[in-house]
Amino acid sequence: MLKPAGIIPAMITPFDESQNLNESALRQLVRRFIDANVHGLFCLGTNGEFFTLTMEEKLRVAEIVIEEAQGRLPIYVGSGCVGTKETVQLAVRLEQMGADALSIITPYFLTFTQQELIGHFRSVAEATALPIILYNIPARTGNSLLPRTVMELSKVPNIVGIKDSSGNFDNILQVLELCEPDFAVLAGTDSLILPTLMAGGHGAIAATANVFPEVVSSIYDLWMQGKPEEAELSQRKLRALRSAFSLGTLPSVLKEVMNMIGLPAGEPRLPVQSLTSSAKGELRIMMDRYMGEGVIK
Template identity: 90%
Template sequence: MLKPAGIIPAMITPFDDNQNINESALRLFVRRFIAANVHGLFCLGTNGEFFTLTMEEKLRVAEIVIEEAQGRVPIYVGAGCVGTQETAQLAARLEQMGADALSIITPYFLTFTQQELIGHFRTVSEATKLPILLYNIPARTGNTLLPKTVMELSKVPNIVGIKDSSGSFDNILQVLEQCDPDFAVLAGTDSLILPTLMAGGHGAIAATANVFPEVVRSIYDLWLQGKPEEAELSQRKLRTLRSAFSLGTLPSVLKEVLNMLGLPAGDPRLPVQPLSPTAKSELKIVMGPYVSEGVIK
């Protein structure tokens, strides 16, 4: 069974001027990532605006990414929905389509008990033979997967890891301490990629990899090569971009950066608005040093 590891971009979903999926742009992004030698692709996550997509659109995005990748890298697809039955049905469909692994976010809107969350993930895991990554992002869902809960779920044969986007390094450490070493712990907060690797983690699903996938990948590669100081230099390069995310509602800043670079990300889907002219001007100033220093071309 697939063992998640390395740097996996948390892909945006490009839209055209009519807010429809820009299929040719999506294919372009897949090719760009593969050319950057990333270790997998993750579509239909938070930065992919899965929460605004219809079921048909989700399936189409997954279909395009799987088709364009042509088996060259593992494809992780977000299958999380609010309801357990809907999530299980989507998981089964994605398996039929050829996904390599699934990411299942915690249910959202209501606050659930840990036992309810365990029941949700166990039921979904029974609907598919694919490896499953738990997705913990409490700031967005209002639900936290506690380390003890993750340990319990790690005993399910096809639950193979977690994307932890809690922003809490202590939470990551507790998961690493309580779970088997083979259980993949991936940073979902880009500032914690190197610390997670140093603590025994396995990589990251990274939003900033949309912009400079080679830089983010180098954090992992340099760490594996026994060059932690150089890996730290690469890690530091992410800080300015991550700080700029506060200029707009997710993922408006990320999309605007890509548009500025000539990559057809389009606007975020409503109700998220594109950046204001003032914010765009600030973002250009932020991105200037990245261009002048050759970090991005």
């Protein structure tokens, strides 16, 4: 079964002027990631605006990414929905389409007990043979997978890892301590990629890799080569972009930066609006600095 590891970009979903899926742009982004030697692709996550997509749109995004990748790297697809039944239905369809693994976000809107969350994930795992990555992002969902809950779920044969986007490094440390070494712990907060690797984690599902995938991938590659100082230098290069995310509602900053460097991200889907002119000015200063330092060419 797939062992998740490395740097896996958390792909944006590009839209055209009418806020429809830009299929040619999506194919272009997949090819760019492959050329950058990332270790997998993750579509239909938070930065992919899964919450604004219809079921048909989700399936089409997954179909394009799988088709364009042509088996050259693992494709992780977000299939979490608010209800267990819908999540199972999507998971089954994605397995039939050829996804390599699924990322399942916690249910959202209501606050669920840990036992309810365990039941949800077990039901999905029983419905598919695909490897499953738990997705913990409590700031967005209002539900947190506690470390002991993760430990319990890690005993399910096809639940193989977790993307922890809690931003709480202690949470990552506890999961690493409680779970078996082959259970993949992936940072979902880009500022914690190297600390997670140093603690025994396996990599990251990273939003900043949309902008400079080579830089983000080098954090993992350099760490694996026994070059922690060089890996730290790469980690530091993410700071300015990470800090800039506060200039707008997710993923408006990420898409604007990509548009600035000629990548066809388009605008975020409403109700998220594009950035103000002052925010764009701040981003331009940041991007000029990145270009001057050779981080972005």
